Amino acid sequence: MSYDQDLELIRKDFPVVKKKIYMNNGSFAPIPISTIKAMTDFLLRYSEEGPDSTSVQEYITSLMKEVRDRVSHLINCDPEEVIFTQSTTEGINQISTGIAWKESDLIIVRGGPHEHYANYFPWLKVSEKFGVEVKEIKIDDDGFFDTDEIERIARNKNAKLITLSHALYNNGAIMPVEEIGKIARDNSVLYCIDAAQTVGSIRVDVKRIGCDFMAFPSFKWICGPTGIGILYCSKKSSEVLTPQYVGGESAILTDHRNLASVEFPQRFQTGFRNYVGLAGLESSLRYILRIGIDSIRKMNMKIADELRGSLEKMEDVSIYGPQDERLRTSILPFGAKSSDAKTIVSKLEDYGIIVAERDIEGAGKKKVVRASPHFYNAQSEVESFVKSLNMILK
Numbered sequence: 001m002s003y004d005q006d007l008e009l010i011r012k013d014f015p016v017v018k019k020k021i022y023m024n025n026g027s028f029a030p031i032p033i034s035t036i037k038a039m040t041d042f043l044l045r046y047s048e049e050g051p052d053s054t055s056v057q058e059y060i061t062s063l064m065k066e067v068r069d070r071v072s073h074l075i076n077c078d079p080e081e082v083i084f085t086q087s088t089t090e091g092i093n094q095i096s097t098g099i100a101w102k103e104s105d106l107i108i109v110r111g112g113p114h115e116h117y118a119n120y121f122p123w124l125k126v127s128e129k130f131g132v133e134v135k136e137i138k139i140d141d142d143g144f145f146d147t148d149e150i151e152r153i154a155r156n157k158n159a160k161l162i163t164l165s166h167a168l169y170n171n172g173a174i175m176p177v178e179e180i181g182k183i184a185r186d187n188s189v190l191y192c193i194d195a196a197q198t199v200g201s202i203r204v205d206v207k208r209i210g211c212d213f214m215a216f217p218s219f220k221w222i223c224g225p226t227g228i229g230i231l232y233c234s235k236k237s238s239e240v241l242t243p244q245y246v247g248g249e250s251a252i253l254t255d256h257r258n259l260a261s262v263e264f265p266q267r268f269q270t271g272f273r274n275y276v277g278l279a280g281l282e283s284s285l286r287y288i289l290r291i292g293i294d295s296i297r298k299m300n301m302k303i304a305d306e307l308r309g310s311l312e313k314m315e316d317v318s319i320y321g322p323q324d325e326r327l328r329t330s331i332l333p334f335g336a337k338s339s340d341a342k343t344i345v346s347k348l349e350d351y352g353i354i355v356a357e358r359d360i361e362g363a364g365k366k367k368v369v370r371a372s373p374h375f376y377n378a379q380s381e382v383e384s385f386v387k388s389l390n391m392i393l394k
């Protein structure tokens, strides 16, 4: 089938396209009808057969296995290295609160307030609580940094962990995660990746990256529901983490008042999980794996580049982020001389176009409009977008 025929079929799966031009997938992506149905089917079965019946419990166990298998395909890890969380933030907090920090330890963070706060605040908290130093790496206008600087700091015997976003939430710049992975390995430093803006959008391979931990949600580029996320933790690195919570599903009593953790990864999953969310995530993973990440990447960039090309022709508009297509995702930030980002976002919404306003300089110093198209967006939507923007900026 041709690209246009494929796209036409895909668009039938996303009800939002009937009413809106939705280019805000960097915040929340819409979920396909098959996922809405999978979640409804789950709830019906849960209610008809009884939530704690053997059949429903077996179904939940099989769902967990399916999700673990699909995530392992998606990011190239073992199914047993997949921990179910609520969100990226929760996953990163499992790491920041799970390591036995010493006051002399050093954490290396890209850009400080230029990072997404989910991958900055947890480390500030560690610093506040344990006196650990958080070293913030200087960044250039596109959010990149000097890898030699990271290497220099990582050589310090107190360096304990490097943490990075895989792609930046504000301009889509793809960080040199494999290069930093090598530096982390060579210096025996733990390595944590916030992959909220990459899994489901570009190819992600934890083995190539060489990270110990990676957190991401279901609800962005995977097109899954909210309230469910994934923490990848390598088997080896799980030994340096103590679970943040403990309860009946994650520990057992070996003796009077003596607790022992159960096996990994279950010891990081105490309490019951968001099972309807898991059913949705399973369905959305199936959906995006069927299209294929390489096709998704191509489709995303086709639309992002068409939009970019049109915006470049508008005199009033400035585009942010890397020029080189290989160094960015489909996230496209822009500003205009004649209007502020908040007003543009709100006026675009009056035309039925959904995008977001985001920081481009960190700590709220400068805001831009962030468009973040995904594979189901069409060229006709780009044309309407540009027409509406021209009217707004006239």
Ligand SMILES: Cc1ncc(COP(=O)(O)O)c(C=O)c1O
Binding pocket: 026, 027, 086, 087, 088, 089, 090, 116, 118, 119, 165, 167, 168, 169, 194, 195, 196, 197, 216, 217, 229
């Ligand atoms: C890079 C990055 N990290 C973390 C988050 C927060 O994700 P969650 O809501 O899953 O905690 C976001 C959400 O926008 C993000 O873009």
